[in-house]
Amino acid sequence: MPGAGRICSLSxxxxxxxxxYLNVKIVCMNxxxxxxxxxxxxxxxxxxxxxxxxxxxxxxxxxVDDPKLFVKCEVSAAKQMIEEGISEREAHERxxxxxxxxxxxxxxxxxxVRLPTGAYGTFVRFISWxxxxxxxxxxxxxxxxxxxxxxxxxNFRNATRTWALEFPRGTKDPGESLQKTLEEExxxxxxxxxxxxxxxxxxxTPDSGVLATRADVYFVRVEVYRRPFPQVTEAIKGxxxxxxxxxxxxxxxGQYKDKKGEVYDxxxxxxxxxxxxxxxxxxx
Numbered sequence: 001m002p003g004a005g006r007i008c009s010l011s012x013x014x015x016x017x018x019x020x021y022l023n024v025k026i027v028c029m030n031x032x033x034x035x036x037x038x039x040x041x042x043x044x045x046x047x048x049x050x051x052x053x054x055x056x057x058x059x060x061x062x063x064v065d066d067p068k069l070f071v072k073c074e075v076s077a078a079k080q081m082i083e084e085g086i087s088e089r090e091a092h093e094r095x096x097x098x099x100x101x102x103x104x105x106x107x108x109x110x111x112x113v114r115l116p117t118g119a120y121g122t123f124v125r126f127i128s129w130x131x132x133x134x135x136x137x138x139x140x141x142x143x144x145x146x147x148x149x150x151x152x153x154x155n156f157r158n159a160t161r162t163w164a165l166e167f168p169r170g171t172k173d174p175g176e177s178l179q180k181t182l183e184e185e186x187x188x189x190x191x192x193x194x195x196x197x198x199x200x201x202x203x204x205t206p207d208s209g210v211l212a213t214r215a216d217v218y219f220v221r222v223e224v225y226r227r228p229f230p231q232v233t234e235a236i237k238g239x240x241x242x243x244x245x246x247x248x249x250x251x252x253x254g255q256y257k258d259k260k261g262e263v264y265d266x267x268x269x270x271x272x273x274x275x276x277x278x279x280x281x282x283x284x
Contacts, residue, residue, distance in 0.1 A: 140218075140274045
């Protein structure tokens with residue numbers, strides 16, 4: 001499972017036998033492998049929103065700060081994977097601490113950790129740039145029309161390779177006001193305009209197992225007045241209006257079939273969580 005921790009005890013013989021696969025030397029403060037130093041520097045740069053260190057003695061998963069323990073974390077993680085049937089070389093590759101990938105949306109990091117048992121290991125998580133820079137990954141918007149219907153997008157998601165119905169969502173660009181961001185997202189993706197000031201109704205964490213992501217939830221009243229014009233990186237082919245009961249039915253069935261007979265997945269965590277927030281507040 002991605003992001004799952006690897007736990008085991010580590011003997012001196014285990015360490016001696018496997019450390020060469022990790023392509024590292026015994027760590028000392030003035031002689032760190034490049035990937036260790038890059039991870040340390042990255043954590044230092046974004047320390048404010050990188051997350052709590054944790055304390056394994058309190059039953060938490062603690063991020064290991066001491067670079068002298070990094071190799072121990074890697075070898076321990078690799079040993080557990082080998083015991084699960086993964087090849088030795090692949091296990092050591094997967095256990096490597098450092099920055100795995102940086103892209104336009106965020107960064108994937110493999111971190112040294114100490115688990116509640118006291119064992120060492122490594123964990124992988126993906127952190128968006130918005131989360132690292134502001135503490136909030138982005139926003140999900142609950143748009144409701146004058147007649148009380150919910151506006152959703154017919155959206156193709158690359159990650160799941162499926163068409164889905166979802167609420168609009170996005171991120172705030174540096175220096176851009178919240179109002180402007182909301183207006184642009186609703187207009188570009190839904191072809192609508194705001195009729196009242198947006199209302200912040202909470203935050204959601206859509207996948208706490210792998211994603212270090214928190215998103216603000218906003219409730220807005222809207223009026224559709226034009227065709228959507230999504231950005232070039234988005235695959236949105238239209239909008240749908242659902243009553244509250246139709247929305248709940250789609251949740252129950254896990255899908256929505258439109259008038260043309262086309263079926264859309266209805267399991268997006270952002271959308272369902274945002275609906276729950278708005279519903280519990282009596283806004284829909």
